[in-house]
Amino acid sequence: MASDTSRLGFYLLLAPILLWLVVLIILPHIGLFVVSISEKIGPREYETGFGNYATFFGEPLYWRTFARTAIMSIAATALTLILGFPIAYYIAKLTRGRTKTTLFLMCMIPFWVSELVRTFGWMILLRETGVLSNFLQYLGLVNGPVEMLYNDAAIMVGLVYTSILFMVVPLVTTLDSLDDSLIEAGYDLGGSSAAVMREIVIPHAMPGIVSGCIVVFMLSLGNYLTPILLGGKDSLWFTGMIYTQFITRFNWELGSAFGFLLLALSSLVVFLGLKLSGRSLSETMGRS
Amino acid sequence: MTAPQPDLVCRDLTKTYDAFRAVDHVSFDVPQGSFFSILGPSGCGKTTLLRMIAGFQSPTSGDLLIKGKSMIGVPPNKRPVSMVFQHLALFPTMNIGENVGFGLRQRRVPKAEITSRVGQVLDRVGLPDVSARRVDQLSGGQKQRVAIARCMVLEPDVLLLDEPLGALDLKLREHMKVELKSLQAAFNTTFVYITHDQSEALVMSDNIAVMNNGRFEQIGTPHDVYHAPDTAFVAGFVGDANKFHAKISAVNGSQLTLETPAGEPIKVEAPNPNLSVGQDAVVFLRPEAIALATSDIGDTVNGSRGEVESVLFNGANSTVTVRGGQGDIIKVALPQTGDFGTLRKGDTVFTRWDPKKARCYPAPKG
Amino acid sequence: MIPTVPQPAFAKWCYRAYVVMFFIFLALPLTVVCVFAFNNSVFPALPWKGFTLAWFFGTEAPFIGVFNERAILRSIGTSAFVALWVSGLAVIVGTCNAFLFVRHDFRGKALLYMLMLLPLIIPGVILGISILVFFSSVANALEDTTGLWFDGLRPGLILVILGQFSFITTFATLVISARLQKFDPSLEEAALNLGASKWGAIWQITLPFLLPAIVASAVVSLLMSFENFNTTLMLVGSDAPLTITMFDKLKQGSTPVLNAVSVLLIMISAALGFFSLLFQKMKR
Numbered sequence: 001m002a003s004d005t006s007r008l009g010f011y012l013l014l015a016p017i018l019l020w021l022v023v024l025i026i027l028p029h030i031g032l033f034v035v036s037i038s039e040k041i042g043p044r045e046y047e048t049g050f051g052n053y054a055t056f057f058g059e060p061l062y063w064r065t066f067a068r069t070a071i072m073s074i075a076a077t078a079l080t081l082i083l084g085f086p087i088a089y090y091i092a093k094l095t096r097g098r099t100k101t102t103l104f105l106m107c108m109i110p111f112w113v114s115e116l117v118r119t120f121g122w123m124i125l126l127r128e129t130g131v132l133s134n135f136l137q138y139l140g141l142v143n144g145p146v147e148m149l150y151n152d153a154a155i156m157v158g159l160v161y162t163s164i165l166f167m168v169v170p171l172v173t174t175l176d177s178l179d180d181s182l183i184e185a186g187y188d189l190g191g192s193s194a195a196v197m198r199e200i201v202i203p204h205a206m207p208g209i210v211s212g213c214i215v216v217f218m219l220s221l222g223n224y225l226t227p228i229l230l231g232g233k234d235s236l237w238f239t240g241m242i243y244t245q246f247i248t249r250f251n252w253e254l255g256s257a258f259g260f261l262l263l264a265l266s267s268l269v270v271f272l273g274l275k276l277s278g279r280s281l282s283e284t285m286g287r288s
Numbered sequence: 289m290t291a292p293q294p295d296l297v298c299r300d301l302t303k304t305y306d307a308f309r310a311v312d313h314v315s316f317d318v319p320q321g322s323f324f325s326i327l328g329p330s331g332c333g334k335t336t337l338l339r340m341i342a343g344f345q346s347p348t349s350g351d352l353l354i355k356g357k358s359m360i361g362v363p364p365n366k367r368p369v370s371m372v373f374q375h376l377a378l379f380p381t382m383n384i385g386e387n388v389g390f391g392l393r394q395r396r397v398p399k400a401e402i403t404s405r406v407g408q409v410l411d412r413v414g415l416p417d418v419s420a421r422r423v424d425q426l427s428g429g430q431k432q433r434v435a436i437a438r439c440m441v442l443e444p445d446v447l448l449l450d451e452p453l454g455a456l457d458l459k460l461r462e463h464m465k466v467e468l469k470s471l472q473a474a475f476n477t478t479f480v481y482i483t484h485d486q487s488e489a490l491v492m493s494d495n496i497a498v499m500n501n502g503r504f505e506q507i508g509t510p511h512d513v514y515h516a517p518d519t520a521f522v523a524g525f526v527g528d529a530n531k532f533h534a535k536i537s538a539v540n541g542s543q544l545t546l547e548t549p550a551g552e553p554i555k556v557e558a559p560n561p562n563l564s565v566g567q568d569a570v571v572f573l574r575p576e577a578i579a580l581a582t583s584d585i586g587d588t589v590n591g592s593r594g595e596v597e598s599v600l601f602n603g604a605n606s607t608v609t610v611r612g613g614q615g616d617i618i619k620v621a622l623p624q625t626g627d628f629g630t631l632r633k634g635d636t637v638f639t640r641w642d643p644k645k646a647r648c649y650p651a652p653k654g
Numbered sequence: 655m656i657p658t659v660p661q662p663a664f665a666k667w668c669y670r671a672y673v674v675m676f677f678i679f680l681a682l683p684l685t686v687v688c689v690f691a692f693n694n695s696v697f698p699a700l701p702w703k704g705f706t707l708a709w710f711f712g713t714e715a716p717f718i719g720v721f722n723e724r725a726i727l728r729s730i731g732t733s734a735f736v737a738l739w740v741s742g743l744a745v746i747v748g749t750c751n752a753f754l755f756v757r758h759d760f761r762g763k764a765l766l767y768m769l770m771l772l773p774l775i776i777p778g779v780i781l782g783i784s785i786l787v788f789f790s791s792v793a794n795a796l797e798d799t800t801g802l803w804f805d806g807l808r809p810g811l812i813l814v815i816l817g818q819f820s821f822i823t824t825f826a827t828l829v830i831s832a833r834l835q836k837f838d839p840s841l842e843e844a845a846l847n848l849g850a851s852k853w854g855a856i857w858q859i860t861l862p863f864l865l866p867a868i869v870a871s872a873v874v875s876l877l878m879s880f881e882n883f884n885t886t887l888m889l890v891g892s893d894a895p896l897t898i899t900m901f902d903k904l905k906q907g908s909t910p911v912l913n914a915v916s917v918l919l920i921m922i923s924a925a926l927g928f929f930s931l932l933f934q935k936m937k938r
Contacts, residue, residue, distance in 0.1 A: 013754040016747045021769050024820035025776075028784035035787050083676070090673050093656050106677060112923040113684060114881040116897050117916040120904060121683025124690060129699040131686055161683070183656050184344055185377035187365045189391035189442065193661075199390070203381035214775070222777025224884050229904065239779045239884070246783055246888065259783045263776065270775050281771055282764075344658040363660050 029263075036256035052257035062241065062258075069238040070265060072152070073220035076159040080167045080216050081209065083160065088171030088208075089201070093180070107168050115162055119229045122158050123149060126230070150232030158226035163219045167212040174208030175201070210277035218266050238262055293356050295320045295478040296341070296446050301350035303336050310336040312502035313350070318446070318480060318495075323472050325489040326482045328499035329525070334482040337499070338448050341480065342371045355445050365394075370439030371448040375455060376431055378423045384410070384434055385419030391442040409441040410434075413471065428456050429464060433471075440475055449481040453488060465491045486526050490514065498522045520649035523572040530573045530618045533651060536565050544648055546571065550614035555589050557643040568651035575607055576621040577645035580628065581638045591640035594618075596633050610637055688920065691913035698910045709914040720914045729899035730918075733880050736811060736895055740818045741875035745868055747819075748826025752864075755827075756834045773821035782888025785817050810891030817885040822878050826871040833867035834860075866934055873930040877923060 039051040056062045091103045110118055125131050126148040136142045148154060178201065186196035202209075227237035238258065245255030274281060294317040303311040310333040318324040326334045339345045341352060343364030352359045359367055370391075379387050385406050392402045410416055413433040418426065426434065432452060439447055453461045453468075469492045472479045483489055489496050490510045497507045498521070506518040517523035524531060534546035534554060542559040546569060556571060563569060585591060594610040597617060606622040608631060620639060622628055631637070690698035694706035696716050708717035720726055755767060773781065786809065793807035806812045837860060845855035861868075883897045890898050896919075900912060 010754075010758055010760070013750050013758065016750045017754060017766065017770065020747055020820070020823060021766075021772075024785060024816060025769070025772060025781075028781075028788035029776075031788035031791060032780075032784040035791070086669070086672060087676050090669065094669075103677075106680065109684070110680060112877065112927055113920055114897060114916075115883060116881075116900050116904070117687055117919055118683055120900075120908065120912060120916060121685075121687040123904075123908065124686045124698050125683060127699075129697065131700060134700045161679070164680075179375070179377065180656055180658070181373045181375060181377040182379060184342075184364070184658060185371070185373055185379070186390070187344075187363070187659050188342055188369075188371045189438065190365050190394040191390070192365060192394070193659075195394055199393075200379055200381070206381075218775060218777060222779050222884060224779060224887065225901070239777070242779055242783065243887070246786070252787060255783060256787060259780050263780050266775065266777055281768055281775075339658070343660075346660065 032256050033260055035253055036260045038253055040253060046253075052254045053261075055254060056257060056261065065236045065241055066238050066261065066265075068236055069221060072155065072159075073217050076156055076163070076220045077213050077217045079156065080160050080164050081213060084164050084167035084212070085171060085205075085209075088168045088175055091168075092172045092175035092178075093183075104172060107165055107172075110161065111165050115225055118162060119158055119225050122154070122161065122230060126154055126157075149230060150235075152231070154230040155227050155235060155237075158230040159220045159223060162223065162226055163216040166215040166219065170208040170212045170215075171205060174205045178204045207277055207279060210273050210279070214270050214273045217269055221262065221266050221269075292320060294318055295355060296324075296480065297351075297353040297356075298337075298341075299351040299353075301337070301340065301352060302348050303333075303340060303345060304348045309502050311340070311347070314499075314502075314504055315350075316497055316504065316507055318478055320478055321476045322494040323469065323479045323481065323492055325493040325496045326480070326499055327486060327489040327496050327526070328482075328484060330484055332499045333502040334484075334499050335450065338371075338450055338480065338482050341446070342369055342448055343367050368445040369448055370442055370444040370446075371450065372435045372439060372452045374450045374452065376435040376452065378431060378435060378438070380423050382423075383419065384415075384421050384423065384426070387423065387434065388419075388438045388441055390438065395442075405441055409437045412440075412474065413437045429460050429467075432456070432464060433467075436468075436471060440477065444477065446478045446480055449479060451483050451485075453483075453485070461488075468492055490526070498525060500525070517572070517647060520570055520572070520652070523647050523649070528575055528619065530575065530578075532571050532573075532616065534569055534571055536563055536567050536569055539563065539565055543643070544569075546648070548614070548616070550616065552592070552612075552614060554646075555643045556646045556648045558646065558648040562650055563648065569648050570651050572647045572649075573618070573641060574621075574645065575619045578618065578620045578639050578641045580608070580610075580620050580622070581640075582628070582631075582635070583638070585638055585640065588640050589643060591638065593636065593638050596631055596635045596637055598633060599631055608637075610639060684920070687913055687916045690910055691917045693910060696909065698908055698913050709910045716909075718911065720911055720918065723911060725899060726896070726911070726915055729894050729896045732811070732893050733895040733897070736815055736818065737876045737879035739815045740822055740879040741872050743815075743819050744823045744826040744875045745830075745872050747823050748830050748871055749864070749868065751823070751827040752830040752834045755831055770824060770827060773824045776821070778821070778882070778884030779888060781820055782817055782885040785813060785820065786888050789813060789816075808891065809889050811893055813889040813891075814886050814895065817889045818879050818882050821885070822875045825878065826875055829871040829874070830864060830867045833864055837863050869933050870930055873926050877926060880919075880922075 036052055037048055037050060038046040039049050041047050056066075087107070091100060091107070095103060123130070127133070128145045128147040128149070130148070132148060133142075133146045136146060137144070182200055182204070183196055186200045191199065222239060224237070224239040224243065227235040228240055231237065239262070242255050242258045242262065245251045245258060249255075270281070296318040298314055298316050301311055301314045302309065312333070314337060316324075326337065328334045336345060340347050341359075343359065343362060347360070354368055379390065382390070385403075388406045388409060389402045392405060397405070406419065407416070410418060413436060415430060415433055415437070418430070418434070423431065423434075435452065436447075449468075453464050456464060465488055468479075468481075472492075481489070481492065490513075493510055495507060496510055496513050498505045498513060500521050506513060506522045508516075508518075513522060513526050517526060523529055532548060534548045536544060537547045537553070538545040542557050544556045544558060544563060546554050546556060548554065554571065584593070592612055594612045597609040597611045599622070600607045600609070601622075604624060606624060608620050608622045608628075609617055610620055611617050618639065622631070687698075691709055692705050692707070693702060694704040694708065695701075706712075706717075708719055710719045711721055712719040713722050751770065755763070755770075789807040793804040796802070796804050796807075841863075842855045842859050845859045846852065850858065881897065883901070886895055886898060887901075894902070896915070900915060903909070903912060
């Protein structure tokens with residue numbers, strides 16, 4: 001029953017999204033995969049094969065860095081959840097009205113400032129001549145300057161700092177929707193604080209926990225700035241390796257394979273997270 | 289020990305927020321196994337009172353005893369009371385069996401025993417075989433019964449109910465009133481029920497406390513509260529009543545003579561020692577206390593002639609509003625015996641009422 | 655754990671202390687960045703050597719202020735250019751997408767919606783390299799067949815704009831769709847009923863209703879584009895946007911000029927945020 005003009009309108013609306021998704025998302029990723037399975041056998045001569053992936057698994061530096069990036073990202077996600085949950089709970093359940101809005105907006109502040117600036121801030125704080133080192137010397141806790149930069153702990157601090165907002169916001173949203181009377185009912189029926197947390201609050205917050213964890217994990221996995229700047233030259237982050245292959249070594253075939261492996265890992269984690277929570281991607285990501 | 293100890297005792301319980309006194313020196317006893325209702329308009333402090341009993345608010349002063357033990361400073365999860373919340377607060381992340389078993393799990397009751405006790409209590413509320421269902425698969429009335437079962441499985445000394453029928457539709461609410469009463473009788477547990485709906489309170493309760501502005505106006509049986517209200521507020525809040533202002537012109541023992549602003553004399557027989565000649569008073573008169581006649585019955589006490597203003601047919605609760613000679617309007621119950629089937633607007637009718645059926649109180653100041 | 659459940663005072667104080675510490679943790683890096691922009695020292699570090707504005711306005715080495723640093727000023731210009739393009743494109747395409755997803759039902763809608771969300775779960779670096787690889791091979795193929803040059807498809811501002819646009823559009827679509835969903839279509843029908851044309855109704859009724867969401871998504875897009883690093887890093891050519899320039903300088907060693915730039919960035923963000931807040935208030 002659609003009239004010709006509304007059909008035309010429909011196609012006019014369909015055109016930009018198709019152009020966007022096909023030209024900028026779908027084709028580039030297909031291209032990436034195609035390049036990742038071509039092996040250079042001579043100047044401008046290629047042959048299809050999984051040689052680049054074989055190189056990845058054959059060289060311990062590569063796959064160890066990959067595994068290290070994944071494990072550190074998981075640790076950063078867990079840490080962010082543990083640190084962020086009490087804050088989200090405090091904002092959602094223990095504050096009201098103006099205080100609540102203010103605290104919530106304060107959590108958003110890091111988002112308004114470039115990641116580069118945030119990381120730079122941590123460099124000023126953590127380095128040998130930095131503020132914390134000076135402060136510790138002033139307190140007399142240490143005798144000489146301490147270098148707190150360029151280690152895994154510094155990377156962790158930076159990752160948590162950068163992504164905590166993406167954990168707190170979905171948690172506040174889900175915890176806000178938990179009716180206080182459910183918590184009261186839990187206590188009224190004899191539950192202890194721990195039992196109420198475990199059996200009522202956390203199951204209710206699960207959707208927020210899952211979407212927060214997915215986002216934080218992805219951001220950590222794909223982060224480049226924080227590990228390079230806070231972890232130093234030997235930070236061994238997988239995105240750094242992709243950069244090296246592409247820009248320094250100009251080995252795009254191997255770089256593409258690396259990129260595809262990273263993409264596969266992050267997709268796998270998103271998939272597992274969604275399976276675990278039994279929700280669709282649209283439900284989890286569609287509410288920003 | 290002559291009388292058995294009451295399950296719940298409140299002594300001068302008071303709760304003050306800044307300058308506002310939500311609950312003002314409330315004292316009452318609830319005997320074991322009785323159904324006690326607290327009836328009052330919204331904002332009268334009944335919810336605060338109930339939440340103090342449950343432990344979600346602490347009294348500013350006064351004492352609260354359950355089975356003789358003071359509950360001051362005892363957290364809600366350590367009190368032998370359970371509460372049915374206004375919106376029931378069934379845990380949506382658990383199925384029915386897990387909901388009902390929640391309290392038992394907190395007490396570390398063995399798994400097998402939990403299963404059997406959950407099954408038993410669900411049987412008793414008439415819902416066998418719903419254990420595995422999700423909360424949103426139940427109807428409103430079933431959820432209600434699950435919420436009660438979830439509390440009753442813990443065998444509390446006192447069950448608190450916070451207007452649980454409010455969210456149900458009218459038909460189901462009527463049905464649940466009867467059911468709640470029979471559940472209470474079956475479990476023989478003390479129920480404390482708060483509501484703003486007088487019919488719920490009247491139908492179910494052994495005793496009703498009528499609450500207003502943080503104070504108890506009257507505690508009594510439904511019959512007392514309806515037929516012998518202690519205060520003007522109770523008379524106006526419980527049941528339907530015609531209310532008119534008058535000035536007392538003579539006092540003779542319990543016999544009062546009053547004069548309406550229009551100059552009509554009325555006689556009331558009300559034992560109220562606070563009334564004296566010249567004082568402004570309010571008179572409450574139930575619609576069913578007024579006798580209606582289509583022909584003149586002569587000059588009787590409190591008799592008058594009027595004109596039918598409107599007929600409000602509502603089955604057994606039908607009423608007619610009558611405009612008196614001075615333009616005053618009174619509401620009269622319309623007996624459905626067929627005698628008045630032909631009554632129409634504008635018809636002349638005669639009303640009279642027994643001085644003993646009316647209640648008279650000092651008019652509020654200002 | 656909620657106000658109506660009594661808790662020991664000690665636990666309450668510990669909890670509050672934790673929350674305070676958390677907010678200190680949040681504020682600390684930003685505070686030091688700002689403070690050291692005004693330190694009269696060539697390193698952004700203690701000791702404090704007195705207040706100066708030299709890192710903003712200084713002209714003599716080593717105190718060359720931001721406003722006299724060509725490279726930084728030019729990269730701010732580049733960033734602004736990129737951000738305006740990205741934001742404009744993202745809002746236009748986002749609005750079209752919102753109308754498509756809210757107003758139309760068609761086969762494959764769910765699939766298209768999921769594809770639209772995909773850029774959210776693709777790491778920025780991967781988005782960057784996939785576009786780099788794809789456009790380079792297209793350029794190679796075109797150059798081989800035509801013998802002409804296609805510099806626009808090589809790393810440079812066009813690719814940076816496309817790369818950022820590819821994921822920022824998803825955010826714009828979500829924000830604008832959410833608002834369009836709340837629109838009561840009968841308002842548009844009323845306008846049609848009163849004699850407006852289809853376009854007239856959308857232009858005069860629907861778009862003004864969407865305006866707060868459009869402004870909000872434009873502000874967020876500007877900000878995300880300005881801040882973007884990962885995708886840009888892979889696609890950048892000779893004209894570097896601000897984040898890339900800062901990163902290069904930072905790798906060489908930090909100077910308080912970077913603090914000064916950061917302060918400017920924070921001020922721009924705050925101004926944008928304030929503007930968007932003011933606008934939302936006005937609309938209400």
